[in-house]
Ligand SMILES: [Fe+2]
């Protein structure tokens with residue numbers, strides 16, 4: 001049983017597209033000095049994004065005394081760090097929006113948060129926003145498969161995965177696995193090679209380690225799966241990776257994951273109004 005995912009992915013109209021304003025805002029938020037007024041102008045050019053941010057700010061989670069209806073004021077209230085995460089999530093959630101698999105969405109946010117934390121100590125210079133975005137998108141191929149063949153994804157894939165592992169199950173059903181599909185998607189969105197490779201090889205350490213972002217995304221996925229052993233076929237975390245991360249013990253990864261999980265739980269509550 002093979003479904004022609006390749007054909008589906010080649011038909012560019014089937015691919016979800018990124019909001020231009022969202023991409024520009026994300027690029028701007030990656031720069032060291034962000035001008036809030038310029039950022040507001042870019043975000044305002046995307047009505048849906050603006051509406052989502054205002055809805056999130058005015059949601060009960062922030063317990064405001066009065067409603068904020070001006071985007072500039074909303075951004076000042078949020079501050080750069082919170083704005084950045086909101087734009088990330090609001091811009092990428094459409095990829096996960098149709099997903100019945102809430103676990104995939106939670107895993108995406110957890111991975112983004114872990115990747116950002118790991119980038120802070122990593123001996124290679126990795127922009128923390130790049131780390132966050134790569135963590136968020138690394139499994140985007142899974143959501144694409146789910147969109148194209150939802151019934152197979154939910155009913156056939158899980159049992160086959162138990163039998164032969166996730167990647168082999170996808171390969172046998174679709175002729176491609178989610179890493180290859182994800183890489184193709186990022187490529188079609190004009191992400192640079194570093195990002196494309198990081199997503200394409202997040203289960204293959206040998207290739208992933210060819211670029212720092214790939215190494216970071218690989219270990220991020222391993223860390224996110226520390227409890228459930230889902231990534232146990234993807235190689236073991238060795239001293240080389242611990243040194244790369246600027247850490248001194250593998251046990252620190254568990255602490256980082258736990259801290260990230262606490263942040264993610266709070267963050268997802270704040271994001272409810274935005275999704
Ligand atoms: Fe994956």
Ligand SMILES: [Fe+2]
Nearest residue numbers: 107138139221
């Ligand atoms: Fe993953």
